[in-house]
Amino acid sequence: MKGFAALLERLAFTPARNAKLQLLQHYLERTPDPDRGWALAALTGDLELRRVTPLLLRGLAAERVDDQLLALSYDFVGDLAETIALIWPEGAEDDPSLSQAVALLQGTGKAALPGAVAGMLDRLGPSERLAFLKLATGNLRVGVSARMARMALAGMGAPSVPEIEEIWHGLAPPYAALFGWLSGGARPDSAALAPFRPVMLSTPTDLDELRALDPGAYFAEWKWDGIRVQAVSEGGMRRLYSRSGEDISHAFPDVIEAMDFDGSADGELIVRRGDEVAPFGELQKRLNRKAVGKGLLASHPAGLRLYDLLLWQGRDLRAEPLEMRRAVLEAVDLGPRIDISPLLDFATWEDLAALRADPPAAVIEGVMIKRRDSAYVAGRPRGPWFKWKRDPMVVDAVLIYAQRGHGKRSGFHSDFTFGLWDGDALVPVGKAYFGFTDAELRELDRFVRQNTVERYGPVRALAPKLVVEVAFEGLNRSTRHRSGVAMRFPRISRIRWDKPAAEADRLETLEAML
């Protein structure tokens, strides 16, 4: 348990993705089976354990610690699991393994759980107690995604991320066969029905690059503002995967029900009402849910807009040209919830540029351009597929808060909150962390230090002087933001040293873009 606890603590305090990846990979390399497999499953959320409730924890603590001292301590620490981990009386530490802790949480009945949890806490040191309690309450929160875990695994041996993604859904913790494969053993057979297959990705482009290409060799379609999914229905099993291979079927029972076909299709998951595609914000309400209620199914009906087929009726089409795959796709009728992304009619790149500049719906993010003869290959090859996004929206905003960065940006104020005018006041509308060069970062840092009016820990309030042009990809209504709107992918596209703050944009300007 010591190694796992040390890893969790390190991950919890490490902001940089690459450093997290390194810590995780080294842990997996150094830890024996089956502990590393259980750790991996715990981090990726693939571990089914009996959940320990806060009520149970409070009960345990009350038996061992004075009520008043517990209340004072909880008040100071602010987290129940951490308070109990710290306050728990020292027992005879014998460092049980993570596997033992997992076995306890998997195999203990409800009635015996409090005693078993207390018994385990007695055997652990403080940092291991916290790790155990976070595991038991299902609340690790160390910022490791399943995608990052698979990157760490890919760092350990020859198999690549797409190869690991391809077999991932046939695996179960503690993943002995997977680790065997990574250290040179046989590739585990994917026994899973309806597995995920690595997706093909596009690269960004612009008119200059396109002009060198023959428009006749390409298809073009709208780029829809949903999320890319793989819809698989094979041998009676239906699954919906995100493009990184997360199984999101549970959140979309309506889509699963409509997937009445035999094959694996590539398309966009959208919320749709009749012919109209709803903005991304509405789809977001359906994402990241364990279960979805009837009300939401009715108010936010989801559907698919397909653009490619990987397999169809038992036949693997991935090596075939897109033109042929598309012909198979267009020949089928998949009912009202699932349709096909139409091809755009263009003869020259200028034609396409005109379509892109004036799309028929606001939710269209640009155009996709794909070679007619392209095979479906995993990863992001440069050339066969391009995305040509619409130009970002921009506003001129005033910097109002700055916070110091981490890692490579230590000592520099690199995280900015900006605002727009609402009457005489500046209302915060978003945060941006990038978009500027290293040289501009130094200038911004100097500006922050010279124009600080107040400090709150690592955050500084700034004199409202500096205008920045903020570029963003879209705008949603949001009740969580004071301004009532939330930007997607905001970044600082230009620093307007020349522009007086009073001439920055007003909140109404942003609202009009909705």
Added chain:
Amino acid sequence: MRADSILFPTEAGLFCPEGGFHIDPLRPVARALITHGHSDHARFGHGAVMATAETLEIMRLRMGDGFAGATQVAEGETRIGGVTVGFHPAGHVLGSSQIAVEAGGCRIVVSGDYARQPNPTCAPFQPVPCDVFVTEATFGLPVFRFPDPAVQVEKLLSSMAEFPERPHLIGAYALGKAQHVIALLREAGYDAPVAIHGALKLLCDFYAARGVDLGTLVPATAEDVAAQLVIAPPSAFASPWVQRFRDPVIGFASGWMAVRARARQRGVELPLVISDHVDWPALTATLAELAPAEVWVTHGAEDGVIRWCELAQIPARPLRLVGYEDEAE
């Protein structure tokens, strides 16, 4: 004599009318007895100061020659007015002392800040039997149970091995903590040069001159710092000084690092739980060992300590002294 007529809190700090002195006064007074050199306890401008030789030297280093009208080194027991005072090691920082004040058969021990864990940079805490024990309560909650500092140093060294290309910048207060951390590293066998921020130099030199082995120290002021490990006062992390380091791991050595929310507030990537104060088990064990007739609690989490005393049936009360920094750790 009643204890609370020998010594009682005033706006300037704890005052002893029979001896005409304050202990660790918060503002300039005629006569001050100082427990240790931290700036919230040892202030500028008193008429006369009595403290250990080390504390007086630390005050001179930090505030200059004219920090007080007159100074007197505390040695053995001294009669001041109607009371007898004695200085006894507190185990907090170099020169730190508890101050015992005795009159009419009643002895009060003002512990100042104190620690019970072995500390290679200063003399260990000496238990002094007393009628009233005045304790700090900086970490006066049962969640504070500090781990073995050697394990924390191991955590630092393994991070340096994990990320050999990244400089490790460890925040530590200039007096006591910085030297404590360096001495712990030397005890762990780390013998590479350690870079120190300019604000630490005088005090590190003083500790070394007093026989504390700090090994080779190099300045962390150059553009190119020739050490993977850099110790600096916490205030330095908000200054542009940090910008010379490429992708540093920022750590902080403090008892507060035992609580994650505190570590997060500081934006720390490597929290090191290394303290110069008593943790809860050491504090409560000290009270149990001394078994005073009464406990007075100064700054920190008084409520926790007073509740413990209530459960242990030791009369206790808070002194509600203001002005000592909770953060001076």
